[in-house]
Amino acid sequence: MGGKNSRVSKKTQNSSKKLEVSVNNQYSPTVASEADCKLREQPENRSLEKKTPDFMKVCERLFQDGEVLRERMHAAIRENQERISNLKEIKAKAEKDETSSDEAADQEEETSPTKSNVERNCALEAEDLEQDQEQDQEQDQEQDQEQDLEQDQEQDLEQDQEQNQEQNQEQDQEHHQEQDQEQDQEQDQEQDQEQDQEQDMDSKILYFSVNGRPEQAEFPVDCAPQDLKDLFRCAAEAGPHDILKLYNPKGNIINISPSLEPNTPSSCYKLEVVAADYNNEPLGAELAEVMGFDLSSMEKRLQGLEKRILTEGGETPAVVYEMKKQVDSFREKLESVEHLSWLGLFKDLSEGTHKPSPFYHKRALRKTREECDHVRDKFIQMSSLEVSEEVRQYLKTPTFDNWQWEDAEIMVLLQLMYTDLDFITTFNIEPEVLREFLFEVYRRYNHIPFHNFKHCFCVTQMMYGLIWLTDLRSRMDSVDLLIMLTSAVCHDLDHTGYNNAYQINARTELALRYNDISPLENHHCAVAFEILEKTECNIFRNVPSEQYKRIREGIIKCILATDMSRHNEILVKFKSLLPTFDFSSKDHRDVLMMILIKVSDISNEARPMEVAEPWLDCLLQEFYNQSDVEKLEGLPVTPFMDRDKVTKPSSQTGFIRFVLLPLFMELANLFPCLELHIIDPVRKALGYYTEMEKALERAKSCSSSADPQGAPEAPKADCK
Ligand SMILES: Nc1nc2c(ncn2[C@@H]2O[C@@H]3COP(=O)(O)O[C@H]3[C@H]2O)c(=O)[nH]1
């Protein structure tokens, strides 16, 4: 059986689309892109580097950008510290000079015409500082005086330096005017003429549009980048905190710099203002901009990249989530660096408890309309295709490899399950209604690492496989089977990547709505029936109302049973029924249905290692994200999700020993044939992760004895 399946799988993978799906023996090559075929032909090339070779380059660039930003941040901090210590010196000097009389100071000024500018500046600054100190003390009595003093002194120093420079310039000019007035005038005239000529020759004109309004900017080629940015800022009527984006005619973001290519009105650039509202926008962007580093363009690049990978390779690969998480954690760090408060950027993290994840809730969680339309078109095109017999059979086995199928194809496979279990005819389901239903289900699964549409498919496919392997069709009626399959399809709808513990601790909307009782599962179920409420999606619209009632009750029961906090309760119940299990008893069947969906839900380790292991990476990513957010928000950290405590093997050995095997073995007591199909692979996985755990322990103890001061961290999600 295993041999047959692996042959089918290999054949399927190696022979591209023709074998997988065929329409009257022909498959339109336009349906599958070349990229799709390549992916299918090289199953071992699932790794991101091979799929999207440019991606790693972009990642590297992003990391480099991050490094640059960090360096700049440190430089700015150093610079600031130097300035503050200078200011302190000046302040001390000013205090010392306070004791000498104004007269004496004037005298000194007169009798020492050769005094250096620096000394004179200091004296002036001391005067100004004294005045400002008095003013500030009056104005800011309640504030921390030391801090204000430093800030004010910094501003004053700048102002004073400017004033002094102006004064010095004026004095110098007077001096020159007395001595060389005629000469200077002549020279100035000559210089002006030369400058004008040079300006004509060395200026650039750029054409661009702001909100559809044509604009043009003229500037000297050697002007400072900041001046040019200010020029564009003026043109866009943008505020000092707004972020500008300049696009070339191809739509790519380009740097606003004096080296911009001159253009013509017909190839004009497009200027956009991304308002960085001082109150609402993440302050990291603010800081990044202060430092001349465009964090939002980094994010945009990530989004573009993600979009590209979505169109080329199906769902967002896990590493993109990792990248986003890193960008966000970097942003979080910037926002919470206390000693940067002088920039006015310090953010009180206590407000964070109400703020959900920096990543999932801000963007990319929901599917965009654009990508849904794209997948929908593909699905509609493919849905009338006939799937080959080999794939039909392969779909009935736990060895099925979900990673080889894109979302539109997965919908075709789900459709096939409804067809091959005869639901279409038994329940009079119109094909277009089934399509609408499946599409809506696809749409309502989110872009998160684990609880996504592919997970929905895997759980449904395992349920489908179990139905066939245990020959449930001969033991249970179609309504029960329809309930089980549809429950699997809907069981994690609109999961946001945070478990019930988080929902309850963070007092989310869901926890409030469902009074902390299985908030997620209640929500998944409610969303399922929300979808079914739409007539065009209601696959049960042709069943008698009594049957509908039974179906609804059954689906609710099954989906609610997937809450792991009920694991023992359900397993104990099932065990108690086993010795006298009776398929004709509704109570018995109900418990069995709950067990079957639970088994399907946590069945990844029953799949071949190359299918199961990437799922574990996805799961740990979602776990780590949650525990990171819990730490950030000061919530209790879910221990099995903590990246500081959990590794791949440690997470699996315990889970397999204490959760998977006890559950699977009880089911195998009722269906002994499952021993081979799901228990053997799980035992193999346990062996694999036990070895991995030992190897890690050995590596850890070796390196800690070699380097007692710096034992390396245990490999985490990426450990192979
Ligand atoms: N450690 C581990 N946990 C798993 C695995 N598969 C499922 N789970 C957990 O089991 C839970 C089942 O319900 P959820 O989908 O809410 O979340 C799932 C995970 O927390 C696995 O392979 N390893």
Ligand SMILES: [Zn+2]
């Ligand atoms: Zn699930």
